[in-house]
Amino acid sequence: MTAAALPENNFFNAKKGIMSWLFTLDHKRIGLLYLYAILSFFLVGVVLGFLMRLELLNPGQDIMKPHTYNQVFTLHGVIMIFLFIIPSIPAIFGNFFLPLHLGTDDVAFPKLNLLSFWLYVLGALFALATLVFGDGPADTGWTFYAPYSVKTGTNVTMSVLAAFILGFSSILTGLNFIVTIHRLRTPGMGFNQMPLFAWSLYATSWIQLLATPVVGITLLMIIAERVFGIGLFDPSIGGDPILYQHLFWIYSHPAVYIMALPAMGLVSEIIPTFAQRTIFGYKAIAYSSMAIAFVGYFVWGHHMFTSGMSGTAGFIFSILTFFVAIPTSVKVFNWVATLYKGSINIEIPLLYMMAFIFNFLIGGLTGLANAALAADVHLHDTYFVVGHFHYVMFGGTGFAMFGALHYWFPKIWGRMYNKARANVAFALLFFGFNMLYFPMLILGIMGMPRRYYDYLPEFHGLNQIATVGSWILVSGLILMLANLLIGLKKGKIASANPWNGITLEWQTSSPPPLHNFDKLPELNEGGPYNYPDAKKA
Amino acid sequence: MNASNFVEGVDFSLYLILGISIFFLVGITTVMIYFLFRYRKKNNPVATNIEGSHTLEIIWTVVPTLLVLVMFWYGWTGYQPMLKAPKNAIEIEAIGQMWKWTFVYPDGKVSDSLVIPVNEPVKLNLSSKDVLHALYIPAFRVKQDVVPGGDNMMWFTGQLTGRYDILCAEYCGQLHSYMMTTVNVVERDAYDTWLVTEPDLADEHPGFTLLKKNACNSCHTFDGTRLVGPSFKGIVGRSETVIVDGETKEIIADREYIIHSMKKPNDAIVESYQPNLMISYENIITDEEMNLIVDYLETIK
Numbered sequence A: 001m002t003a004a005a006l007p008e009n010n011f012f013n014a015k016k017g018i019m020s021w022l023f024t025l026d027h028k029r030i031g032l033l034y035l036y037a038i039l040s041f042f043l044v045g046v047v048l049g050f051l052m053r054l055e056l057l058n059p060g061q062d063i064m065k066p067h068t069y070n071q072v073f074t075l076h077g078v079i080m081i082f083l084f085i086i087p088s089i090p091a092i093f094g095n096f097f098l099p100l101h102l103g104t105d106d107v108a109f110p111k112l113n114l115l116s117f118w119l120y121v122l123g124a125l126f127a128l129a130t131l132v133f134g135d136g137p138a139d140t141g142w143t144f145y146a147p148y149s150v151k152t153g154t155n156v157t158m159s160v161l162a163a164f165i166l167g168f169s170s171i172l173t174g175l176n177f178i179v180t181i182h183r184l185r186t187p188g189m190g191f192n193q194m195p196l197f198a199w200s201l202y203a204t205s206w207i208q209l210l211a212t213p214v215v216g217i218t219l220l221m222i223i224a225e226r227v228f229g230i231g232l233f234d235p236s237i238g239g240d241p242i243l244y245q246h247l248f249w250i251y252s253h254p255a256v257y258i259m260a261l262p263a264m265g266l267v268s269e270i271i272p273t274f275a276q277r278t279i280f281g282y283k284a285i286a287y288s289s290m291a292i293a294f295v296g297y298f299v300w301g302h303h304m305f306t307s308g309m310s311g312t313a314g315f316i317f318s319i320l321t322f323f324v325a326i327p328t329s330v331k332v333f334n335w336v337a338t339l340y341k342g343s344i345n346i347e348i349p350l351l352y353m354m355a356f357i358f359n360f361l362i363g364g365l366t367g368l369a370n371a372a373l374a375a376d377v378h379l380h381d382t383y384f385v386v387g388h389f390h391y392v393m394f395g396g397t398g399f400a401m402f403g404a405l406h407y408w409f410p411k412i413w414g415r416m417y418n419k420a421r422a423n424v425a426f427a428l429l430f431f432g433f434n435m436l437y438f439p440m441l442i443l444g445i446m447g448m449p450r451r452y453y454d455y456l457p458e459f460h461g462l463n464q465i466a467t468v469g470s471w472i473l474v475s476g477l478i479l480m481l482a483n484l485l486i487g488l489k490k491g492k493i494a495s496a497n498p499w500n501g502i503t504l505e506w507q508t509s510s511p512p513p514l515h516n517f518d519k520l521p522e523l524n525e526g527g528p529y530n531y532p533d534a535k536k537a
Numbered sequence B: 001m002n003a004s005n006f007v008e009g010v011d012f013s014l015y016l017i018l019g020i021s022i023f024f025l026v027g028i029t030t031v032m033i034y035f036l037f038r039y040r041k042k043n044n045p046v047a048t049n050i051e052g053s054h055t056l057e058i059i060w061t062v063v064p065t066l067l068v069l070v071m072f073w074y075g076w077t078g079y080q081p082m083l084k085a086p087k088n089a090i091e092i093e094a095i096g097q098m099w100k101w102t103f104v105y106p107d108g109k110v111s112d113s114l115v116i117p118v119n120e121p122v123k124l125n126l127s128s129k130d131v132l133h134a135l136y137i138p139a140f141r142v143k144q145d146v147v148p149g150g151d152n153m154m155w156f157t158g159q160l161t162g163r164y165d166i167l168c169a170e171y172c173g174q175l176h177s178y179m180m181t182t183v184n185v186v187e188r189d190a191y192d193t194w195l196v197t198e199p200d201l202a203d204e205h206p207g208f209t210l211l212k213k214n215a216c217n218s219c220h221t222f223d224g225t226r227l228v229g230p231s232f233k234g235i236v237g238r239s240e241t242v243i244v245d246g247e248t249k250e251i252i253a254d255r256e257y258i259i260h261s262m263k264k265p266n267d268a269i270v271e272s273y274q275p276n277l278m279i280s281y282e283n284i285i286t287d288e289e290m291n292l293i294v295d296y297l298e299t300i301k
Helices: A018-022 A027-055 A066-085 A088-102 A110-132 A156-183 A196-228 A241-275 A282-298 A311-339 A348-371 A373-379 A383-413 A419-446 A457-490 B007-038 B054-083 B188-196 B206-213 B255-263 B287-299
Strands: B090-097 B100-104 B114-117 B121-128 B133-137 B142-146 B153-157 B162-168 B181-186 B239-244 B247-252
Touching: A018 A027, A027 A066, A027 A088, A027 A110, A027 A457, A066 A110, A066 A156, A066 A383, A088 A110, A088 A156, A088 A196, A088 A241, A088 A383, A110 A156, A156 A196, A196 A241, A196 A282, A241 A282, A241 A311, A241 A348, A241 A383, A282 A311, A311 A348, A311 A373, A311 B007, A311 B054, A348 A373, A348 A383, A348 A419, A348 B007, A348 B054, A373 A419, A373 B007, A373 B054, A373 B142, A383 A419, A383 A457, A419 A457, B007 B054, B090 B114, B090 B133, B114 B188, B121 B133, B121 B142, B142 B153, B181 B188, B206 B287, B255 B287
Parallel strands: B090 B121, B114 B181
Antiparallel strands: B090 B100, B121 B153, B133 B142, B133 B162, B162 B181, B239 B247
């Protein structure tokens, strides 16, 4: 099966020169531009996180002063949330693979797509500019809670402006995907014939489109307050800090599903390929994405259980939050059931998906403890929450993204990475990740608040374990990226379909030609994952 | 017996959820790993396309629904009693500011740590002088945000004598992690004695007492190290570059300047420090007390 050389017509050599990349309208190139940009920011975020863990190795000052630490965790949060995890899967893999999955040649609005990318770059530049202008990066935490964010002298306005611009990039990508999914499916492909990744992007896009404007408005309100002194959130000039929290979380909670749903889509995509059988419960998985997106709009109040919220509001927000667990657990059960009576190839991408399920289970289940009013009073704003959301965001979405990178690597670049090295990197990442974040859950139950530069002696041991975990995690990350980079240049030429995948992207050559398909792709009979070689149930 | 009346409800809710969670985590992971090996290609060369099962979908929708309702319920019943303090609770004002807690007792006693009698309900009326804080007593399993301009409260009954940490759980700036004090749960008679005992300040300069009482030393050190504001060491008579209406200006930090800065801190900020972080003490500290403070500052060179 192994071809001797890359296909002559592929999107890499279709056009030449730097301008052909910077102003490309090809969804695949835009996806790759996002990949390089987003991964670069991810690495910056990793370095900041690594420095935080070093500072927390021992109580007292290790390597930086409190003010610097506060700026570092703020910048870590802003970069990881706005520049990495929100755009990550939709902007990279959504852009690259959605049109391929739908059997079409591009997204609905290629120019808008390019604009989204450049807005992303502009927003990122603003975020970076906070480093060099004025009194340095914001020290407010990525949540920019008022009134501290109104009072501090650091560069809050510019950070907020960055988030505002990035929001537009996100809105436009969402809009583009919704129209693409509605209008550009290949002839014969109904909604229930779409790959589940497309379904998850569809649910995500609606959140991007409808929730992001709220944070845009909120961020403008902060600027109005800081620059013009209009009392909106700061009580000393007549505002209400709780109003800010509501507005912030009305966006930022649904945003959690912008981060998680596409990852779930990847899992639904990758497990059937390596089980060589159809997905268990296609409709349950597809519709549960929509259910999560929908319920996700109404649960923001669970970030504010200790803010002085009324009992009635607490009751409603708590029970609604618990309801998110139901469609989520439906997905997990269906994924595991998809392994049943499969003919499983245990390959790197599948291992990442298994790690996703394990980490995501811990992330989701610890979320239940935060959803329960009584338990949350104790756990709110402690390291338990830090552990919880890193399990969801990094252990879940991050691992899904790494898995997808290994899964689609041969499709994007037409080459294969070294699998032995990839295995070692995976093991380091999985072990290091859990060693880093599991102790945080215990620290939280013991009562260590988050955003703490210094801590009481009883928290020392677990903090040390976490910091050592961060070293293992980072070495795994370096090995994984180095292995992929080497594979990019020197990897063996891969066949068009090395995993025996069945969705449409595997019908075209690797790397795909500029217009994706030389001939109209053939729809798979009986559903997108109905493997023809497998037995009928 | 638990440290507070809320420990039982909170811990039951938490450990019930953790128990159910561990069961599902271990169960699902085990099944997943078992399938991975049982159905690997070597053991099962031909896969079977099973499209799903309505029975299973119903089971694994209904069972989680029932479980989350149970978890929700115990979360609610553990939380509900926190919402309303008993009428006979001792009311204490708890004031947060960067980066100090102050407690004001009904008879006017002021303390920077909390002392409460055992087995008697205590209600804290929470207020903040500047930004958000959250009063958190991990051992008591209680936490409530302290919102400027808001009127939050929290209550609890200490059930075991002893000293427990009070932490700030809502990020509040540079020294957030140092904003801590303790709650000392004592027998009723020890509490009564404490209430009427004035701290022994005989040797202490009244100006120094005022600086501590108003948390000035959270931001201004006595030993010359730089924190959020300029150090007190040698401040009186020091020449400083300040910013007035955007223009830099050389001044001597004399009595007049220091008192003016306590009243209107943003009028003339020393260069390289940030405005808006210090609140005005115009209505908090009297002119007479301000003079006592400057008297004290003159003594630290």
